[in-house]
Amino acid sequence: MDKTQQDALKKAAGIEAAKLIENGMIAGLGTGSTVRFLVDELGRRVQEEGLTFTGVTTSRRTQEQAEGYGIKIVDIDDVDHIDVTIDGADEVDQNFNSIKGGGAALLWEKIVATNSNKIVWIVDESKVVDTIGKFPLPVEVIPFGAGHVIKRFEDRGYQPTLRMAEDGKPVRTDENNYVVDLHLELIDHPQDLAEDLINTVGVVEHGLFLNMVDTVIVGDPHGPRVMTNSNK
Numbered sequence: 410m411d412k413t414q415q416d417a418l419k420k421a422a423g424i425e426a427a428k429l430i431e432n433g434m435i436a437g438l439g440t441g442s443t444v445r446f447l448v449d450e451l452g453r454r455v456q457e458e459g460l461t462f463t464g465v466t467t468s469r470r471t472q473e474q475a476e477g478y479g480i481k482i483v484d485i486d487d488v489d490h491i492d493v494t495i496d497g498a499d500e501v502d503q504n505f506n507s508i509k510g511g512g513a514a515l516l517w518e519k520i521v522a523t524n525s526n527k528i529v530w531i532v533d534e535s536k537v538v539d540t541i542g543k544f545p546l547p548v549e550v551i552p553f554g555a556g557h558v559i560k561r562f563e564d565r566g567y568q569p570t571l572r573m574a575e576d577g578k579p580v581r582t583d584e585n586n587y588v589v590d591l592h593l594e595l596i597d598h599p600q601d602l603a604e605d606l607i608n609t610v611g612v613v614e615h616g617l618f619l620n621m622v623d624t625v626i627v628g629d630p631h632g633p634r635v636m637t638n639s640n641k
């Protein structure tokens with residue numbers, strides 16, 4: 410699949426998911442290239458159809474895009490609930506285990522998701538996999554002592570790399586932390602890995618989102634299809 414085809418599938422999933430947002434809702438808005446299409450469509454509905462809703466965003470990038478359309482964005486601590494959060498994902502398997510954080514927004518994404526009544530992801534079909542792990546697993550790490558955390562990951566065979574920006578400096582998250590990507594290829598025991606990572610001092614959060622999502626809208630050449638998680 411080339412990028413144009415992939416973008417068309419992302420866009421179709423984003424437009425489909427935008428239908429879930431109704432007047433008066435509080436909606437979590439994710440991050441990434443697929444979510445950009447979602448926010449474009451929500452912006453169109455706000456401007457052309459008079460849709461009114463309140464957004465909580467998972468990154469400054471999404472906040473800027475949404476506010477550009479006149480969408481009202483508030484701080485997560487200014488709302489007592491989030492009706493639904495729509496976000497992207499990097500990989501998702503049939504058990505609804507997923508990797509997120511390719512865009513370095515995993516920490517705020519997990520906080521927003523954890524506080525949402527319903528979680529929906531939008532992906533193109535290339536991201537639905539048998540077993541997660543081919544996509545490098547992002548881990549958000551405090552800069553102080555990050556070298557030692559990376560060494561620990563090396564010792565455990567996780568094949569870590571510090572994510573670098575184009576300017577040659579480490580990528581910084583919205584919380585000013587680093588991102589370490591683990592090149593694992595196959596994650597057979599995601600729960601064990603998640604526990605190991607979160608119990609490593611210096612790790613703030615990891616990109617394993619295990620059985621959190623309710624619905625995945627998959628951009629498919631035959632039209633968006635829905636995967637529903639009945640085991641959550």
Ligand SMILES: O=C[C@H](O)[C@H](O)[C@H](O)COP(=O)(O)O
Nearest residue numbers: 441442443497510511512514
């Ligand atoms: O940190 C970024 C997020 O987890 C994204 O939702 C994820 O990387 C998918 O992004 P995209 O839609 O650009 O593939």
